[in-house]
Amino acid sequence: MYTTTKIRAELGIRPRYSLAAGLAQTYEWYVREGLDRRDVDFSAEDAPPVTRPTVLVYHADPRYAELMRVPKRGALVRTAATPREAAEPISEAEILYAWKFPPQLYAKAGRLKWLQVMGAGVDWALVPELPPGVQVTRAPGIFGPWMAEYVIGWCSWVTQRMRVLPGRAAPAPLARPRAARSPVRQDPDHRRARRHRP
Numbered sequence: 001m002y003t004t005t006k007i008r009a010e011l012g013i014r015p016r017y018s019l020a021a022g023l024a025q026t027y028e029w030y031v032r033e034g035l036d037r038r039d040v041d042f043s044a045e046d047a048p049p050v051t052r053p054t055v056l057v058y059h060a061d062p063r064y065a066e067l068m069r070v071p072k073r074g075a076l077v078r079t080a081a082t083p084r085e086a087a088e089p090i091s092e093a094e095i096l097y098a099w100k101f102p103p104q105l106y107a108k109a110g111r112l113k114w115l116q117v118m119g120a121g122v123d124w125a126l127v128p129e130l131p132p133g134v135q136v137t138r139a140p141g142i143f144g145p146w147m148a149e150y151v152i153g154w155c156s157w158v159t160q161r162m163r164v165l166p167g168r169a170a171p172a173p174l175a176r177p178r179a180a181r182s183p184v185r186q187d188p189d190h191r192r193a194r195r196h197r198p
Contacts, residue, residue: 052076054111056089058098059118103129119143 007013017025030036055075057064062081078093080086083102090096091108099118106112106129117125117138125136156162 053094054092055095055097056080056093058086058101100124103127106130
C-alpha cells in the first residue's frame, strides 16, 4: 500500500487534498465543463478482437518444423510434411511458409494472403492454381556464403579424388621430404667453377 507517511515525516510536506477530495474536485470540474454530455466514440472498444494469423509451415522434412520458434502471443503455427497433413490447415492459413507446396491444395487456400518461399527460386510457386492476390516473396541473398562453401567443397572432392578415400584405411603419415638434388652433377671442381664465374 502506498501512503504519504514517509514524505510527511522526512520532508515535512503536507498535501493540500486527500485522495477523496481530489477525486471530488476533478468530478466537479468534469461536470462544470460539460464533458459528461459529449459524445464518446467507443467503436475502437467495440471492434472485433485482433486474431493471431495462422501460418502453415510446409516442408518434406518433418524436422524442419522443429526449428520453428514463435512467441506465445505471435502467430498460430501449423506444420505439415506431406500433402495429406497440409490438406486441413491450408484452409485456415493466411501465411504459407513452404518449399514445393503441392499446387492441388491451393484450391482449399481460401484465406491465403502471403506465400513466403523458403529459398530463392519461385518457379514451383508461380502456378495457375495459386489464388489471385497472394503476395509471393522469396529469400534471395542469404544462401550466397553456403553456396560458395558448397562449390569449394565439391571442387575439392572432385580434384582431390575424395570419392576413393572412404573405402580406404586412414592415410599413412607423410614421409619426411628428402633434400632436393640438383640435376647438375655436384663434383668439387664444378662447384668451384660456378662460384668463380664472372
